[in-house]
Amino acid sequence: MKKSVLFGTLAAAALLAGAASATTLDDVKARGVLNCGSNTGLTGFGAPDANGNYQGFDVDLCKAVAAAVLGDQSKVKYIPTTGETRFTALASGEVDLLVRNSTWTFSRDTDLKFDFVAVNYYDGQGFMVKKTLGVSSAKELDGATICIQTGTTTELNLADYFKSNNIKYTPVTVADDAEAQRQFLAGACDAFTTDASGLAASRATLPNPGDYIILPEIISKEPLGPVVRHGDNQWGDIVRWTYFALVAAEEKGITKANIEEVAKSTQDPEVKRLLGLEGDMGKMLGLDNDWAKRAIAANGNYGEIFEANIGSKTPIGLARGLNALWTQGGLQYSPPFR
Amino acid sequence: MSDTFIRTAMLPPQLPPVTERGAVKWVRENLFSSWLNAGLTVLGVAAVTYLVWLSLPWLIHGVWNGNSLNECRASIAANFGPDAGGACWAMIHARWYQFIYGFYPPELYWRPVLTAALMFVALTPILFSDNRRVAAIMLAAVAVLTILALALVQMPAWLFVLCSLGMTGLFYIGTEAPGRLIWVSLLYPFLTFWLLWGGSVWTPIMALAGFVLLAQCYSLLNARLGVVLATAIGIVAACLWWLLVGGIVAASAQALLPFGLVPVESDRFGGFLLSFVIGVSSIAISLPIGILLALGRQSNMFLIHTLSVGFIEFIRGVPLITMLFTASLLLQYFLPPQVQFDLILRVVILVTFFSAAYNAEVIRGGLAALPRGQFEAADALGLDYWQAQRLIVMPQALKVSIPGIVSTFIGLFKDTTLVTFVGLQEPLRGITTIVRADINWKGIYWEPYIFVGAIFFAACFGMSRYSLYLERKLKTDHH
Known part of the structure; x- marks a missing residue:
């Protein structure tokens, strides 16, 4: 009796381990919630407010990814990570994505086996x-x-x-x-x-x-950006291009407010591809065609997210500086959506 | 002619000299008994005065209402001049609920409040088992405070009436038949779990059923097979129940007769709610485990002795912070990613192990203090091992160990603040970091520490005073 229980447990564990080797995208979709590693509290970048809702510049990227993948920016479980626990939480699969003002360095990228998929804030x-x-x-x-x-x-x-x-x-x-x-x-x-x-x-x-x-x-140089595990390039692509979609949206003047209007009236073929009106970019990522539109509609484009959380109108009052678009003398640059 | 004087009446007694009575005597004896002591007294008074002089303006200038640190500063500058410093207690005012409940949903605050109240009710029959007056006072205070606290949080009116009636009922039972309250104590762990985490009522009932099964197996088999075997069979039966049957029964019972509370995820727990959940459950579970480990270490059976020594020495040799990192990080690697093994549960388990190992050594000290004659007397009376432990050895050993055990508990309770390093939002650093991350309160430094420290002090001081009371009560030697 006991033996069969043991074997049953082992078999169940093996099954679960088998399921675990599915892609992160499948895991997230099956779970219905994105596990996003965030900061335990950093002003403007990621912290729970008085009501316990996470807010901030990094948090809005989690929301954009959730909107792109799951269709709802609120389907995020924020897992507060400290400087000590953040990378282990990512490596062990406790979080799908780490957006926690982490500096992209050589050893973290290679030795720790992570991928820094983008730089959402150039700090120093x-x-x-x-x-x-x-x-x-x-x-x-x-x-x-x-x-x-x-x-x-x-x-x-x-x-x-x-x-x-x-x-x-x-x-x-x-x-x-x-x-x-x-x-x-x-x-x-x-x-x-x-x-x-x-x-x-x-x-x-x-x-x-x-x-x-x-x-x-x-x-x-402190390039801070979202981090994913090595080896699941599809998931890395989703996070990277969700981020680029936000940057491209700022470049093209697409905002949270005018996105529907732009989608109706635009003649720009790249905007059409970005918003899923032409081509099948969503399918290439393993998502549907509206993914980027949802990501932008969640909290606006890169510039809007920046201004709302840390920009010059907030008490923190950071200037765009290096984080301005490349057209305005900064480093934020999205590869073409083609 | 000699003029002899013979006193016929006693002189009225005179007061002792001024240096030998009253305050002067006390001061001379206690503060200025020698040049060295006089010097130390002056230094001590100077140091205290200096500290008060430094901190008093800061405390007096404290601001209680405001929405940001800058508002506090402006208010202090307006009232006490531009250079005055002052405490900004407005932060505590603004984030009070977060410090107490973490991110627990505000409309459900009544559940932690009720849990805390029931904790005191459940503790009463254990802590004040033979002092009806103290028990009645405690129950009355808890009932009044609970009703007040419940009036302050959001909850439906009918529920408020129900809870108030329930608390009054418990007070009535406590004064009329205090022994009955032990049922509250026994049900309390399951009730707490259900109240705090919510969900189907059948899950804790099925967990409870496992324990009932254990107790049944034990009482049926005890006479025939002995304590150890009966307990072992009981545990196996209970585990089989929990693993194989309980879940299915709970699910089908829920389908037939759905009843439950809104579930609350573990990541909503924070602040003192989290500290108390971790602290109280670890304290409650670690004492029996500690007793068993201490007995195991004294045992003549090789395997049990070795396992106990190995466990105790290993756990005591590892810092608590390592255990916490193990709980948070390492266990995740061993488990398949789909298995969501709750972080709070993992932390409670490892903190319990940690405290149990320390308790085991404290209790072993108590066992070592017992004269050998006590063990021999138990043997001579014909008691078996468990009877001897229960009736003769443990009551004496535990009495000797009370200060040590309570010290371990106090240490454990304060150590719950370390869970901040695994990303749990305990009050001292976790919630404080969150509050400071708000641009309105960034730059605040002492206030949260003083506030959290005061609450921790109250809890630890309470435990310490209770242990003194218990020692006095159990004092049986005559000097």
Whole structure:
């Protein structure tokens, strides 16, 4: 009796394992919910609001993918991941997609066996100082005390930068952004360094933001983007092209508000292909033809998502900068939909 | 002629000198008994005064109403001058529900409230088994507080009336026949599960049926086969029931007689609700497991001894954070991706193991403190192993171990904050991070820590005071 139970369990496990080797797309469709790895809380990028609804720049990409694949942007289960658990959560299949301000690096792409399918935000490490310090460039920070989070790439970048410029600094190590901000405010350090987007958010919440400046030097490249597992290229393509659809929509002037109108009146063949009025691009991805239209209709195009969450009209007030379209001097560029 | 003086009346007693009485004496003896102590007293008073002087303005300037940190700052600047600092308690005010319930659906807050109330009701017969007065006071307080708390959260009126009547009824039972409340305690785990997670009522009933089956097997077979074999057969029967029959019966019962609550997913749990779910269930389960492990370690049977020692030493040798990462990450690799094994459940299981291993060692200390004569006396009376443990050894060993056990529990409860590292939203760091991610509250630092710390302190201090009460009550030696 017991033996047969054991065999039954093993057989069931084998069956389940067999089913597991199906594609991520099939898994997501069967489940009816997209498991999206998100941040436990990063201002503007991904955090639950007072009602527990996840919101932010990264979160809107999860919603767009859910809209494209499942037809409903609300069918997302957000799985909060920490800096320690994020990659294991993705590798073990707990999440289908990780959109959690993760920097695309060589070793993560190759050694950890992930694919960074796009860059939805080009960030870089910067410095914030008090205006009264009288410094206008990071190169003048010789001998300064600098608040820095331990165990992050920012720490290594900082060491590299000061070494290559042959100047000295004293690190004041802190555990997280909140502590860094408090130490900086209390005068425990002359400068505070972290990703420029984080600096802007921190500055916006200081008692007198005008008393502080963010120095012009950006000392590292931090391309942040959505990550999927190696080996399921179809799923990677879906996430990548959903993202490109949002960028292309901004390029073509398609917004959340006018998408229906554009779909009716457009004469542009690429827009027609993008919105599924011509050709069968959806089928090539394994989706239906309206996938991109739904993704754009969910929260608007790339520019709208940017402005709604972190743009210049929000308290965070980030400028588009590198994240402007390539036509406006930025790096956001969508390959052609053809 | 000698003029002898003979006193005929007693002098009225005089007061002791001023340095030997009242406050002066106390101060001299306790604060200024030597130059060294006098110096330390002055230093201590100076340090306390300095701390109060530093923090008092900050506390007094506290703002309770506002929608953002900047509003707090503006209000403080308006009232106390531009350079004044102050606490922004408005954040606690704005995010109070999130700190307490996490993301539990607001219209269902009555369920955690009721669960907490029933927890105290269920604890009453266990904690105050022979003190009817304290039990009655506790039940009355719980009933009143619950009705007040339920009045503050959204719920249908009929349900509010029903819950209030239920709480009053429990209070009545508690005062008239306190022994009956033990049934609440026994049903409580299943009730909690159903109330918090919702879903079909038949699932917890079928789980309960497994335990009833275990108890039945035990009572039928105990006389013939002995404690161990009867329990083992009972456990096998219960497991077979749970794995093979229970689910089907629950599903068909639900189809025939559908009754249930709105299901709530585990990822909605957060804040103190999460801390208490993890803390209380681990505490409740780890004590019996700890007792069994301690006995196993003392056992003469090689296999049981080795397994117990191996388990205890392995778990104690590994940091809790490693266990949590195992729960969150490693277990996922072993299980097929389709199996959604709830993260909270995984964490509860590993935290329970952790606490059980520590408890086992604490209780082993209690066992070692017993004189050998107690064991021999039990043998001489002709008691078998389990009778001897139940009637003679454990009551004494556990009494000795109370401070250690409660210390382990307090440590465990505070350690629940570590679950933040596996992405669960406990109050200290999880919810605090979420609140700080809101641009309105970014930059707030001390307030959430003070608030969460105060609640943790209240819970841990309560446990500590109860353990002192229990020690006094169980004190049987005469000095």
